[in-house]
Amino acid sequence: MNDNFEIYVKTLGDNSKMEKELASLLRKEPTDARLQFIERLVSSRNPKLFRASFRLAKTCLSDRTSVIAFLLYVLKMSDATTISHWLAIVAPKLGDK
Numbered sequence: 001m002n003d004n005f006e007i008y009v010k011t012l013g014d015n016s017k018m019e020k021e022l023a024s025l026l027r028k029e030p031t032d033a034r035l036q037f038i039e040r041l042v043s044s045r046n047p048k049l050f051r052a053s054f055r056l057a058k059t060c061l062s063d064r065t066s067v068i069a070f071l072l073y074v075l076k077m078s079d080a081t082t083i084s085h086w087l088a089i090v091a092p093k094l095g096d097k
Helices: 002-011 016-027 031-043 047-060 064-077 080-090
Strands: none
Touching: 016 031, 016 047, 031 047, 031 064
16 A cells, blocks of 8 residues: 555546545555554645545545544644644634534
8 A cells, every 4th residue: 555655646536536536445455554554645735635535535544543643643743834724624614603
C-alpha cells in the first residue's frame, strides 16, 4: 500500500471514486498500515488530502485506539494553517449558528 502512496496522492483529492477504491483497499490492510497511510496523507499539508484523510479515517479506522492515535497525530502536527481545515471537518456546523 505504501509503495503506491505517490500514485494515490496524485489521483486523490476531489476524486470520490478513487477515494472509495482506496478505502476498500485500506480496509484489507492491517490497522497499523491503515493508520500509517492516513497519517502520511495528513502530513502532506495539502488541504484536499487533509480532508480526504479525515474521510478515510472515518471509514477505515474501526477501533477506538487507532482513531485516537490519528487525532493525536493530527493535533501534534497541526499549526495555524491546518486548524481551519481540521475544525471544518470535525465541527462542520460550528459557524452555522
